[in-house]
Amino acid sequence: MTDPNDTPFAADAYFLGPKSENGSWVRGEFQAILDHWYDWRRSIFADDPEAISEERRLSPTFLREREVLGQELRNLLVMLRSEVPKFTPRYIGHMVSELSLPALLGHFATLLHNPNNTSREVAKVGARMESEAIAMLAKMVGYDSAIAQGHFTSGGTFANFEAVWRARYRLDHALSLALVLAERDGDELDPFMAAHMGWRKFEQLRDDREVEESALRAASMVLGNPFEIAKRIGKCSGRDYLGPVLITPGNKHFSWQKAANLFGIGEDSFWNTPLDAQGRVDMTALAGRVDDARLAGRPVLCLTSVAGTTEAGEIDPVDKIADMLDALKQDNIHIWHHVDAAYGGFFCTMLGGKAEQVLAKQQQDALRAIARAQSVTIDPHKLGYVPYSCGAFVCRDEHAYRASSFQAPYIDRADTKDKWRCTLEGSRSGAGAAATWLTGKTLGFGPDKFGKIIAAGIQSRKIFQADMVKANPLVRPLDPSDTNIVCFSLAKPDEPLSVSNERTLAVYSKFQAHPDFSVSKTVLDAHSYGALIEAHVGTYGGECDVGQLALLRLVFMNPFWANPDTRDSLTPEFIGLLEDFTA
Ligand SMILES: *Cc1c(COP(=O)(O)O)cnc(C)c1O
Numbered sequence: 001m002t003d004p005n006d007t008p009f010a011a012d013a014y015f016l017g018p019k020s021e022n023g024s025w026v027r028g029e030f031q032a033i034l035d036h037w038y039d040w041r042r043s044i045f046a047d048d049p050e051a052i053s054e055e056r057r058l059s060p061t062f063l064r065e066r067e068v069l070g071q072e073l074r075n076l077l078v079m080l081r082s083e084v085p086k087f088t089p090r091y092i093g094h095m096v097s098e099l100s101l102p103a104l105l106g107h108f109a110t111l112l113h114n115p116n117n118t119s120r121e122v123a124k125v126g127a128r129m130e131s132e133a134i135a136m137l138a139k140m141v142g143y144d145s146a147i148a149q150g151h152f153t154s155g156g157t158f159a160n161f162e163a164v165w166r167a168r169y170r171l172d173h174a175l176s177l178a179l180v181l182a183e184r185d186g187d188e189l190d191p192f193m194a195a196h197m198g199w200r201k202f203e204q205l206r207d208d209r210e211v212e213e214s215a216l217r218a219a220s221m222v223l224g225n226p227f228e229i230a231k232r233i234g235k236c237s238g239r240d241y242l243g244p245v246l247i248t249p250g251n252k253h254f255s256w257q258k259a260a261n262l263f264g265i266g267e268d269s270f271w272n273t274p275l276d277a278q279g280r281v282d283m284t285a286l287a288g289r290v291d292d293a294r295l296a297g298r299p300v301l302c303l304t305s306v307a308g309t310t311e312a313g314e315i316d317p318v319d320k321i322a323d324m325l326d327a328l329k330q331d332n333i334h335i336w337h338h339v340d341a342a343y344g345g346f347f348c349t350m351l352g353g354k355a356e357q358v359l360a361k362q363q364q365d366a367l368r369a370i371a372r373a374q375s376v377t378i379d380p381h382k383l384g385y386v387p388y389s390c391g392a393f394v395c396r397d398e399h400a401y402r403a404s405s406f407q408a409p410y411i412d413r414a415d416t417k418d419k420w421r422c423t424l425e426g427s428r429s430g431a432g433a434a435a436t437w438l439t440g441k442t443l444g445f446g447p448d449k450f451g452k453i454i455a456a457g458i459q460s461r462k463i464f465q466a467d468m469v470k471a472n473p474l475v476r477p478l479d480p481s482d483t484n485i486v487c488f489s490l491a492k493p494d495e496p497l498s499v500s501n502e503r504t505l506a507v508y509s510k511f512q513a514h515p516d517f518s519v520s521k522t523v524l525d526a527h528s529y530g531a532l533i534e535a536h537v538g539t540y541g542g543e544c545d546v547g548q549l550a551l552l553r554l555v556f557m558n559p560f561w562a563n564p565d566t567r568d569s570l571t572p573e574f575i576g577l578l579e580d581f582t583a
Contacts, residue, residue, distance in 0.1 A: 010449035011456070011559035014442070015098050015385075018088050018560060026101060033109045084518065089558040089566050093518035095310070095343055097557035100385035106438030107387050107431045115430030117152065119418040126430025127419070129437045136440035137378055138394050140348050141341065142371030149401040150394035151419055152380075152433045156342030157255035159377035159393035160304075161424055163338040164246070164259045166375070166395070166403050167302040169222065170336065171195050171244060174202055175233065175299070176219040180211050182236035183219075189236040195244065195299030198334035199399045237297065244301035245269045247289050249281035249316055250528025251309040253340060265301065277531040278480055279524075281305060281316045287324060290335070302336045307370060308344020308383075311522045311553070312478055313485035315344055317362070319369035326372075336400075337373040342391065345370075345378035346445070346454055347483060353447020355455035358462075363482050374400040380436045383454065383557065390432030453559050457484040460561035464554070464571060471575045474503075474582055476540060478532070478551060487522060487551040489536070490582055496543045497533075501550040503582065508552055510581040517574055520553045 016022050056062060085091060087098045115126025123130075130152055138148035153159045178194030181187040197205070206216075221229045233241040243265055248256045250272050260270035273289050276282040286303075293300050303325070305316040318339055325335050341348075348367050350356040356364050370376055375395045380386035395401040403422045420426065443450045461484045468475050468488075478487040490507055491500035508521040526533055526547035533549045560566045 010443060011453050011562065014100050014102065014449075014453075015559055016087070016101060016104075018098075018566075022101070029101075029105055030108065033105065033112070036109070037112045086518075089560045089570060090516060091518045091558065092554040092556060093520040095382045095555055095557065097555075098385065098559065099387055100439055100443065102438040102442045103380075103384070103386040103435040107435040110431045110434035111429075113430075117428045117430045117433060118420045118423070118426055121418075123430050126433065130419075130430065130433040133433045133437040133440060134392065134394060136445055137345070137380075137392055137436070140445040141345060141376055141378070141394065142348065142351075142368060143394065143396050147397045148394055149398055150392060151423055152428060152436070153391040153393055153423075154389040154425060154428075155381065155391035156253065156340070156377050156379045157258065157391075158424060159342065159379075159391045160253070160255045160338070160340060161259055161262065162393040162403075163304075163336070163375045163377065164263055164302055165424060166400065167336040167338070168263060169403055170199065171299055171301055172220055172222045173216070174198075175221065176216045177202060177206055177211060179219040179229070179233055179236065180215045181205075181209060183232065184215070185209070189233065191233055191237055191241055191297050192294050192299055193333070196328075196333040196335055198332075199402070201332070201334075239297060242296065242298055243269055244299040245271045245289075245293050246301050247271045247273060247286070247293070247303045249273050249286075249304065249306055250275045251279060251281070251306055251311060251314060251316070252304060253306070253310050253342065256304060256340075263301075269298075272528060274530070275528055275532060277535040279309070279312060279314045279478070279529060279532040281321070282531075283317060283320050283324070286321065290324075290328070300335045302338055304338050304340055305373075306344075307339050307341035307367060308347060308483060310343060311524065312481065312487050313343065313483035313555075314480075315347070315363045315366045315482050318366040318373070322369045322372040336375075339370045339373045339376045341370060342377045342379040343382050344483065345376065346383035346450070349445050349451035350447055350455050351451075353451050355447045355451040358455045358458040359482070360480075371396075380432060380439075384436060384439065385557075386432060386435040386439065390435065392436070453562075454484070456559065456562035457556045460484070460567065461486050461554070461556040463567065464556065464561070464574075467571050468575060468578070472578055472582065475578075476500075476536065478536060479539070484556040485553060486556075487553045489549060489551050491537075491540055491542055494541045494543070496545040497537055497549065498546045500542065501546065501548065504550040504552060507578070507581045508550075511552075511577070514577065516577065520555070522551050522553050524549045524551065 016026055086096050091097060110126065115123035117123045117126050117130050120127050134150040135145040138150065139145040153162065174195050174197045175191060178189050182189035217223050219229060230241045246260055246265060246269060257270060260267055271289050274282050274285045290300060305318050305321050307315050307318060321337065325337050328335060348370065350359065351364065351367060375393065378392045378394065380392060381388045381390040401422065465477055465486045469477065474490040474492065476489045476491050489500050489504045511517060511519045524533060534544060536549060537544050
């Protein structure tokens, strides 16, 4: 029997359930949405004539076309029966699972109205909902929601680009001003120091020294020819200007490499930082990166940390990074800190409640420190249980949110202005924002309900991992596992890594060919993960004969793993399969 106290109460009412257990009343909610939609059309401009008369609706052509549509729709539904069943607790593959009901209903209802949040002219309600939903996410990560700004994106990739875009404008403004002062007034020019002056100093200096906008424009790499401006910077500073660097941890998502490509800074300027034996960014190495940039006279465009890595769900020491950057501020060095919390942002829902106790203190502190960063990426379409595509980019304040050329350096409060000027994307669906909004209004983004569901996922991962280790001596979990993802290799004592890698990948292929469970794999490279790989292999006396570690990866997002009935039925089945596959 299920002990109702073991299941976070919210999960039961907020998901359809793997057997459509909530199907009958949810059908009523979908019906209510359709009724509203039909009625809305009828009630507005009620005196307008019908456009499709009953006579036309009964004509043979009409009936034939209707038949075609019905048939093809049914074909589509047949095809969709082969879609990956991500709703079931048996799906523990990637960072996606069952959608929540508020997200689904909010999305569907809004989809029918089709707001384009790029402008209030095409999204009166959609745009308002977006501002409110952004405020909810801002509050979730600890920003002051009254001054935080942001918008929804197609996903984490674009949210990360938004951060780099803004960091580049800030850098360009600062460098342009410094170049004007060097060329016009003979000031000394140190590109590293100048680039990190920050917005407040920029404004003060620009006003005190009476620098005209036209002068700034003539010294801007964004507006002018960057190669020519670099030459001028080189001339004033006494050495060649080699451009900015982007500092990311070795556990970063692939989107950062795309950002380096997209913004044209060159892959060589994309400075990856090694990780410690726990797979989190190594603080000594990180400080070294900043020093290297300073010595090379190359500004740091943006420094990124990751809360919830794509591979293993690990959380970088965001608090220690914030401390390091605060210390640099004492020397007037303001470096843009962006937290890529595409996956882990929703872990913040646990903070402030009992739920947070499933995390180690170190991870709680790291999550609390997201509030100290300039900007953050959050993907509601991952741990937010919201349909694709829905990412979010949130800034601490309007200074950080600025994205502009010199013409309009000030972006007014977002909720009074259209967004198109300050988003990389153009047209943007309002459905994801509404899905997030309705989730916030019901489940909330705090520890009472949402946080309990997230905590239950982490708890489920812990229980599953312990059961698996007890049952199969080959299972070698990556240690530590910070959150709701377990990665493990399959190795015998003293075995070379090449041999266990082969076994792990062979078992992965067998899972892929077997329909009962969806799992994923990841391969860590010694280039970034050297210390972690060595520590991992060391736990069973293995030998690092190759530079890669292959791991099976299980993501515990499905809320029903917290139900003992589900757990007790699926865990032995998985363990049995694993046994077969490793025999
Ligand atoms: C998933 C992920 C991204 C990219 O997000 P998309 O929504 O897939 O574009 C970026 N960073 C991290 C840490 C992620 O986990």
